Amino acid sequence: MLLISCPNCGSRDETEFHYGGQAHVPYPENPNELTDRQWAEYLFYRDNTKGTFAERWNHSTGCRQWFNMLRDTVTYEIQAVYPMGTPRPDSAGKTTADTGTASTAADSTTTGTAAPSLSSTSTTAPEGATK
Amino acid sequence: MSTHQLPEHPDFLWRNPEPKSSYDAVIVGGGGHGLATAYFLAKNHGMTNIAVLEKGWLAGGNMARNTTIIRSNYLWDESAAIYEHALKLWEILPEELEYDFLFSQRGVMNLAHTLGDVRESMRRVGANKLNGVDAEWLDPKQVKELCPILNISDNIRYPVMGATYQPRAGIAKHDHVAWAFARKCDEMGVDIIQNCEVTGFVKDGNRVVGVKTNRGTINTEKVGLAAAGHSSVLAEMAGFRLPIQSHPLQALVSELHEPVHPTVVMSNHVHVYVSQAHKGELVMGAGVDSYNGYGQRGSFHVIEHQMAAAVELFPIFARAHVLRTWGGIVDTTLDASPILGTTPVENMFVNCGWGTGGFKATPGAGFAFAHTIATGTPHKLNQPFSLERFETGALIDEHGAAAVAH
Numbered sequence: 455m456l457l458i459s460c461p462n463c464g465s466r467d468e469t470e471f472h473y474g475g476q477a478h479v480p481y482p483e484n485p486n487e488l489t490d491r492q493w494a495e496y497l498f499y500r501d502n503t504k505g506t507f508a509e510r511w512n513h514s515t516g517c518r519q520w521f522n523m524l525r526d527t528v529t530y531e532i533q534a535v536y537p538m539g540t541p542r543p544d545s546a547g548k549t550t551a552d553t554g555t556a557s558t559a560a561d562s563t564t565t566g567t568a569a570p571s572l573s574s575t576s577t578t579a580p581e582g583a584t585k
Numbered sequence: 586m587s588t589h590q591l592p593e594h595p596d597f598l599w600r601n602p603e604p605k606s607s608y609d610a611v612i613v614g615g616g617g618h619g620l621a622t623a624y625f626l627a628k629n630h631g632m633t634n635i636a637v638l639e640k641g642w643l644a645g646g647n648m649a650r651n652t653t654i655i656r657s658n659y660l661w662d663e664s665a666a667i668y669e670h671a672l673k674l675w676e677i678l679p680e681e682l683e684y685d686f687l688f689s690q691r692g693v694m695n696l697a698h699t700l701g702d703v704r705e706s707m708r709r710v711g712a713n714k715l716n717g718v719d720a721e722w723l724d725p726k727q728v729k730e731l732c733p734i735l736n737i738s739d740n741i742r743y744p745v746m747g748a749t750y751q752p753r754a755g756i757a758k759h760d761h762v763a764w765a766f767a768r769k770c771d772e773m774g775v776d777i778i779q780n781c782e783v784t785g786f787v788k789d790g791n792r793v794v795g796v797k798t799n800r801g802t803i804n805t806e807k808v809g810l811a812a813a814g815h816s817s818v819l820a821e822m823a824g825f826r827l828p829i830q831s832h833p834l835q836a837l838v839s840e841l842h843e844p845v846h847p848t849v850v851m852s853n854h855v856h857v858y859v860s861q862a863h864k865g866e867l868v869m870g871a872g873v874d875s876y877n878g879y880g881q882r883g884s885f886h887v888i889e890h891q892m893a894a895a896v897e898l899f900p901i902f903a904r905a906h907v908l909r910t911w912g913g914i915v916d917t918t919l920d921a922s923p924i925l926g927t928t929p930v931e932n933m934f935v936n937c938g939w940g941t942g943g944f945k946a947t948p949g950a951g952f953a954f955a956h957t958i959a960t961g962t963p964h965k966l967n968q969p970f971s972l973e974r975f976e977t978g979a980l981i982d983e984h985g986a987a988a989v990a991h
């Protein structure tokens with residue numbers, strides 16, 4: 455059972471959350487111009503990283519807000535919790551240009567402005583994560 | 586007891602050779618699919634100068650972690666064809682491989698608990714019959730006759746409203762299946778190389794010409810990827826992407842019991858499936874953990890959930906104990922169907938995406954994948970399972986038949 459720090463509610467059991475898969479995948483800017491290959495990429499292809507992965511979670515039986523998380527997919531250690539719409543708070547995010555920082559605004563359902571929290575145990579909500 | 590009293594070590598079933606500097610083909614992954622592929626490459630296509638590279642030990646991945654359910658009652662024509670081909674091979678393999686791996690055709694029941702389930706199940710029975718797959722619809726009384734320990738009363742949360750039943754389905758001993766294939770491969774000259782991790786590929790332009798491993802570089806004309814949960818990692822090394830997400834999938838066994846459970850029961854709706862192994866353990870599994878994971882373990886609430894479902898369906902299990910739980914890494918696709926065919930890299934082929942249910946397909950997948958590797962083009966059995974289907978939209982949606990992990 456993962457113990458997840460919701461930015462709004464603090465540490466809660468994994469069973470209160472819903473998994474949302476890879477974070478920072480923008481909706482295509484010009485859907486009409488996409489080739490079939492590009493549509494396939496958007497619809498069916500997601501990174502399947504072994505190691506630190508930026509992913510979305512929803513606190514579905516709590517505050518019902520979405521947020522992003524960096525988690526190691528081998529050890530399952532949670533490395534950071536940060537608001538949607540902000541870049542991933544590690545250097546890896548800056549180098550993965552395809553799905554990285556350029557697109558973060560597009561997946562945002564919450565417009566967070568606060569600095570991302572790098573502590574997995576922190577229960578303090580980054581400002582701006584609540585809507 | 587002092588050591589001189591120990592009996593002779595039994596014969597090894599295969600050699601442990603050093604990797605050669607080159608092979609005609611290299612299979613990455615020593616699970617069931619990699620071994621079955623090598624077997625059919627050697628047997629059907631005369632390719633014996635080949636190697637299976639396994640980073641750990643043989644069948645240490647999903648092959649010896651699965652719950653061994655074998656059936657072919659999938660909905661769509663494409664799936665019925667390949668899974669039924671596999672089932673027909675299971676029926677002859679113990680003799681062909683000269684190894685009794687306890688394939689037991691004790692039947693598999695898929696329970697229906699809602700009107701939606703009932704309709705979907707009846708539709709699937711109809712589709713199965715049209716495809717020559719044995720399938721029956723059972724009402725609750727017939728369910729009880731076949732499996733007396735099942736609770737078919739009305740006063741449970743999700744009463745049993747009936748079931749589909751495939752009499753030819755069943756279970757087998759997974760580790761023995763791997764050993765049976767390995768022994769025959771070895772006899773035909775195939776090198777099975779354990780503790781040999783593929784760390785990269787050598788390419789000439791867009792053509793693969795070699796495999797880098799922790800035991801040196803191996804030249805090869807063809808590469809077949811059969812790495813299950815690690816397929817994305819290998820594809821990335823080779824420079825292409827797969828529409829795969831790797832998830833933990835868990836299972837568990839109880840202590841040994843008298844034979845009480847004569848068949849295999851699966852329930853998509855309350856999310857559990859149960860059989861009783863030959864030795865007597867109750868073997869149970871359920872769905873994947875929701876998050877991506879390569880840890881070969883999952884969260885305990887998934888186990889709790891499946892136990893709750895099991896105890897409601899089988900009240901006599903309430904006093905049984907969980908002896909062992911474990912997890913594997915399964916490679917899921919969005920249409921719950923595998924990917925089996927060519928890749929964007931020349932001479933590299935991929936067999937993955939079997940997710941929670943690829944054990945049953947082992948011989949069929951190996952047969953078709955061997956054909957694909959040997960001839961460079963897919964067999965008609967795996968043609969529909971190409972990577973291109975995600976672009977053409979010709980998806981093969983098996984969520985109905987595959988919904989609970991199995």
Ligand SMILES: Cc1cc2nc3c(=O)[nH]c(=O)nc-3n(C[C@H](O)[C@H](O)[C@H](O)COP(=O)(O)OP(=O)(O)OC[C@H]3O[C@@H](n4cnc5c(N)ncnc54)[C@H](O)[C@@H]3O)c2cc1C
Pocket residue numbers: 613614615616617618619638639640641642643644645646647648649650651652653654655781782783784811812813814815819834835836870911912913914915939940941942943944945946990991
């Ligand atoms: C808990 C559980 C229950 C299941 N129950 C069922 C069931 O009842 N019925 C059913 O049909 N299916 C079931 N499955 C699914 C089934 O086990 C898999 O679909 C199937 O085993 C996958 O094929 P495989 O045997 O070749 O995989 P694996 O045995 O996982 O083989 C892949 C191999 O590749 C190796 N590898 C990975 N990376 C590298 C590398 N870089 N270099 C070299 N080697 C590498 C791995 O070490 C591994 O041994 C279940 C799976 C799990 C986890």
Ligand SMILES: [Zn+2]
Pocket residue numbers: 460461462463464513516517518519
């Ligand atoms: Zn919350």
